[in-house]
Amino acid sequence: MAGDIPSYKSLPIRSDAPTGSAWGVFDKDGVRDVYGTLNFITRKAVVAAREEIQTGESVVLNLPLDEPSDPCPGRRPMKHEVYSRVHGMVCSDDDLHLNTQSSSQWDGLLHYANQSLEKYYNGVDYVDAIESRTDQSLGIQALSERGGVAARGVLLDFVRYAGKHSIDYDVFSNFPISLDHIKEMITDQGLRICPGDILIIRTGLSKGIRESDPRVKGFWDRGTHIGVDPTPELIEWIWDQNLAAVASDAVAFECIPASDNSRMRLHEACLAGFGMPIGELFDLEALAALAEKNQRWSFFLTVCPLNVRGGVATIANTMAIF
Template structure:
């Protein structure tokens, strides 16, 4: 399968003045600034190859119920509310009204969610002030995913929960715990999965299982104050290099931030910085991976056909998950 030719991570950046390791300019075409980032790896050929993952004819939704996790207000995000409007239009008719923060449940970070904190710029050099304060540049808004036809690709489930149980690794799904590159690569080897350009890497850490079983009285991943610790991928330089050189279209999981908090060096946001403003790579967070894990176990296959239908919000920063996996 012919793919998109891009530089190796060690050869980035290619644009003068761009941050170290960034892909600014890599996907630009005909002097036009790219707005799709690593989704450019999902070519028509990659989609046609991904459809071959549909063999059993079974599908699962990767979205938590919208009210979960509980207590998003602990980190300054509004709580989900649902009004059930009976007798609408003076008829036996019902409408729904909901209020929700797109970061408070299963969701995908768009390219306006997180800027390079040192330079105050988004992917491909779009200024934070223009895009998010004055709103004069909405080119990286979540509507771009709809314009491109959503996200359709092959997904790979890296089931760390299954791996940890087999290896006798004990950890709290609320964190802290760092899932290493070595562990991810060992799981892929055990699952007999070879990555290919345009894949979406999905890492299950078990947080969605915890959230599904939780009550409002239980501890939640939404903790107040600055002492947040979370399970996730450990964003070491080696892992970041591997993600780019593997040509993944996106990375996702059931963890709160996708990346471990804190990282190996005590920092926060290394994966966000590399993926969102660096490469234009969407991050999926708080996905519900329990039904998918059961389906993968049933069929002994950890690759699947994956679709994301984003909320078409002009200039939006993120979208509710709206993600389906089909085997």
């Protein structure tokens, strides 16, 4: 597929599309695409990805649904109720009430729109999708309709890289992971990036969350978060690699604010521009340990999203297999 895909510098291909967007790239036979960069995961790519399964070891990349215990303001923490002796029998039911983005999550394509146009990926109007709910084509159910996600995953371990190169940083700050860092990690870990890969970057934040580091409490109030630095060069690189998705243990994948003091540029570029899902607040400690043990930072990755028509996001439900 890569040979048929325009480079970032050739985008957009539609006159009504914002700069650097992939609107129309994956449309076929007059049908508007709803899968975005997941189209890079071809059947051939899935079959090739199975070669990553060598030891049979697996690890789940989800934080417990009640962590962080203090989620982003406006997002209610999970509420779990267990009912005993239901249906007149010695059995039980339980209810979960949660915001799909309060813990490990995949941002779907209805999460973040192009802010000036008020349109989502491929020109879907915000009013139609969210306010009138007349167009639910980009809802999170689309991921289930395409069969979920099965792909090759690659882990770039910034914790490992920073230790090796004596880089001192705070996971509770807005430390920017640069494109140069990313390229050096790829070289250092002996990785190659393939079309359809899902790129995962470990910052170390999930360790702090799981250990209930005192700094977790109230760290939202500071409004500064670690992540990749969403420079124009980084956004161009992400598209030109033909990545299917990106994810991290960071709050937003991108650092907030960016090095130029902008905010959420990568969300707009990836979600609204490319149709690329973004994974956030993943638990990457066990994955990093397994990768280090095997000295192999690529693996088979599966995602089984919530099947909610018109849904904005899904809990992560993500697993890596070595």
